[in-house]
Amino acid sequence: MDKFLTDLGEVFSNPKYLEEFAAGTWETLYSTVLATVLAYLIGLVLAVLLVAGEEGGVRPLPTVMMKGLNVLINILRSVPFLILMLFVLPLSMLILGTQIGTAASIPPLVVAAAPFVARLLETSLREMDRGVLEAAQSMGCTPFQIVWKVMLPECLPGLASNFTTAFITILGYGAMAGAIGGGGLGRIAMNYGYHRNNLAVCLVATVLIVILVQIAQSAGSYAVARMDRRSRSVPKRRGRKKSA
Amino acid sequence: MIEIKHLCKTFPTSEGEFHALKDINLTIEDGAVFGIVGMSGAGKSTLVRCLNLLERPTSGQVVVDGKDLCALSQGELIAQRRSISMIFQQFNLLMQRTCLKNVCFPMEIAGVKEAQARARAMELLETVGLPDKAESYPVQLSGGQRQRVAIARSLASNPKILLCDEATSALDPKTTRDILRLIKDINRRLGITVVVITHEMAVVEEICTHVAILDHGVMMETGRVEEVFSNPKTEAGRRLVYPDGVVIDRLSAARVVRIVFNGGSSYEPLIASLAIDCGVKVNILGADTRNIDGQAFGSMLLGLPQDPQEAAKAVGYLKNQPNVTMEEVRDYHG
Numbered sequence: 001m002d003k004f005l006t007d008l009g010e011v012f013s014n015p016k017y018l019e020e021f022a023a024g025t026w027e028t029l030y031s032t033v034l035a036t037v038l039a040y041l042i043g044l045v046l047a048v049l050l051v052a053g054e055e056g057g058v059r060p061l062p063t064v065m066m067k068g069l070n071v072l073i074n075i076l077r078s079v080p081f082l083i084l085m086l087f088v089l090p091l092s093m094l095i096l097g098t099q100i101g102t103a104a105s106i107p108p109l110v111v112a113a114a115p116f117v118a119r120l121l122e123t124s125l126r127e128m129d130r131g132v133l134e135a136a137q138s139m140g141c142t143p144f145q146i147v148w149k150v151m152l153p154e155c156l157p158g159l160a161s162n163f164t165t166a167f168i169t170i171l172g173y174g175a176m177a178g179a180i181g182g183g184g185l186g187r188i189a190m191n192y193g194y195h196r197n198n199l200a201v202c203l204v205a206t207v208l209i210v211i212l213v214q215i216a217q218s219a220g221s222y223a224v225a226r227m228d229r230r231s232r233s234v235p236k237r238r239g240r241k242k243s244a
Numbered sequence: 245m246i247e248i249k250h251l252c253k254t255f256p257t258s259e260g261e262f263h264a265l266k267d268i269n270l271t272i273e274d275g276a277v278f279g280i281v282g283m284s285g286a287g288k289s290t291l292v293r294c295l296n297l298l299e300r301p302t303s304g305q306v307v308v309d310g311k312d313l314c315a316l317s318q319g320e321l322i323a324q325r326r327s328i329s330m331i332f333q334q335f336n337l338l339m340q341r342t343c344l345k346n347v348c349f350p351m352e353i354a355g356v357k358e359a360q361a362r363a364r365a366m367e368l369l370e371t372v373g374l375p376d377k378a379e380s381y382p383v384q385l386s387g388g389q390r391q392r393v394a395i396a397r398s399l400a401s402n403p404k405i406l407l408c409d410e411a412t413s414a415l416d417p418k419t420t421r422d423i424l425r426l427i428k429d430i431n432r433r434l435g436i437t438v439v440v441i442t443h444e445m446a447v448v449e450e451i452c453t454h455v456a457i458l459d460h461g462v463m464m465e466t467g468r469v470e471e472v473f474s475n476p477k478t479e480a481g482r483r484l485v486y487p488d489g490v491v492i493d494r495l496s497a498a499r500v501v502r503i504v505f506n507g508g509s510s511y512e513p514l515i516a517s518l519a520i521d522c523g524v525k526v527n528i529l530g531a532d533t534r535n536i537d538g539q540a541f542g543s544m545l546l547g548l549p550q551d552p553q554e555a556a557k558a559v560g561y562l563k564n565q566p567n568v569t570m571e572e573v574r575d576y577h578g
């Protein structure tokens with residue numbers, strides 16, 4: 001206990017630590033944001049293909065293709081994240097010339113998260129009212145227009161809310177990536193807390209991650225409530241809270 | 245003109261094929277307000293969805309202005325759909341768009357310039373009586389208002405045909421009447437052919453010029469509303485036109501006649517004059533009359549007096565009335 005308190009005191013007094021944490025937080029943030037945006041874009045394309053391409057969708061695709069896509073996503077989703085990361089690390093070598101550091105953890109994060117995001121967004125898109133799709137079809141929309149002008153805008157609240165979920169999940173993945181050479185708060189917690197038995201540093205790093213998650217969730221929920229036009233309450237007032 | 249020729253639609257189900265539409269033949273003239281009525285599950289929605297190929301017929305043709313829809317390429321079909329608008333029971337507005345943006349939508353997808361589309365959309369919102377709701381979101385509107393926005397949206401592409409699938413079934417009676425009046429007005433002023441799908445005869449009475457009766461996927465009868473209403477030829481037709489039946493009272497032995505009003509003065513003077521002119525009192529066993537465009541349509545069951553001579557007198561009198569047809573009901577079992 002004594003060691004813990006001394007360590008904790010040191011964390012807040014030693015500028016070296018503060019610098020370390022500041023850098024770690026920044027690394028975590030940018031890698032998470034970058035990985036989330038990329039995984040989200042890939043996931044969104046996959047989700048649109050899954051929903052629009054199925055039999056009876058707005059633009060049915062060959063059954064073989066749809067089966068293949070589903071199997072691929074399922075396989076990628078069922079491989080444990082850490083193992084998938086190890087498999088994909090050579091990709092980082094190829095793209096970035098290194099397997100270590102914050103940037104190097106981004107490609108594996110994207111590959112690991114994209115299938116998960118695809119399934120997440122697929123559920124959002126499936127909430128689309130079939131009647132509205134039919135109305136759009138009856139007006140002579142092309143399949144692309146239906147996706148771009150009807151499905152995506154109408155599902156925006158759900159899609160945005162799942163952006164938050166994706167961000168938070170990838171934040172967690174990123175922390176794990178610290179264990180295999182990634183940067184950020186996860187690395188700090190791992191290096192100090194695990195390898196040097198410095199519980200105080202580990203705790204502070206964890207608290208920082210929790211704070212990031214809280215901020216992301218609050219900001220996400222707020223943004224979703226603002227953009228959802230389906231609730232009767234006036235958007236500007238922060239009246240009714242929507243559960244995420 | 246819409247011509248439906250030998251249209252069949254089957255759905256594959258777990259218990260084999262389901263024949264939703266069986267050899268439908270129908271012609272809908274330009275400018276008509278054509279009602280398609282039938283009980284729930286009769287296949288009305290399937291039929292109307294075949295008119296813009298939301299549902300592909302299993303066999304048969306849908307010919308609109310000489311063009312067989314099934315023979316069109318994807319691109320041609322999309323163009324054709326822009327001249328056939330549709331409104332729905334559930335309105336199906338884009339919930340994340342304002343009313344104005346909803347009305348702009350068909351023009352937006354057709355590539356109309358934004359400023360021009362907005363101006364036209366404003367005009368259309370005025371046409372349907374909702375200019376002040378332009379910046380509201382659909383969720384802030386009542387059902388009737390939402391349907392008005394949907395109607396404005398349906399007019400945005402300058403369609404030649406408007407399909408209404410149970411467009412008033414989610415609305416209260418007063419709002420229903422307002423919406424029907426609006427549709428009729430649009431039909432008259434813009435000359436748009438309207439196809440109205442409904443399970444309510446009242447809707448047909450209110451606005452339709454022609455009607456087709458659909459029962460279990462089969463077209464039972466079709467014709468001008470007053471023809472079909474005054475003298476439904478099929479059992480399905482009678483069930484729809486006189487849903488509560490015409491039987492009220494039990495009466496044995498006496499002769500029973502059915503008289504049908506084909507549009508004319510109402511039935512009360514007839515019964516009164518029968519009593520006054522011939523001194524014969526008849527028993528009204530049941531009646532179902534309707535007022536369409538100010539004229540009486542309907543049928544009435546009359547129990548004639550026991551006395552054969554009096555009965556004959558009444559029959560003779562009734563036979564000579566204008567706008568009334570009479571038939572004897574031989575197997576009347578109250």
Ligand SMILES: Nc1ncnc2c1ncn2[C@@H]1O[C@H](COP(=O)(O)OP(=O)(O)O)[C@@H](O)[C@H]1O
Nearest residue numbers: 255262264282283284285286287288289290291
């Ligand atoms: N996609 C479908 N698959 C199987 N059966 C269907 C499908 N669509 C409609 N049906 C069946 O066809 C019949 C007619 O349906 P519908 O046209 O919606 O009737 P209505 O609009 O007259 O109430 C119903 O029995 C319905 O169950």
Ligand SMILES: [Mg+2]
Nearest residue numbers: 288289290410
């Ligand atoms: Mg229906």
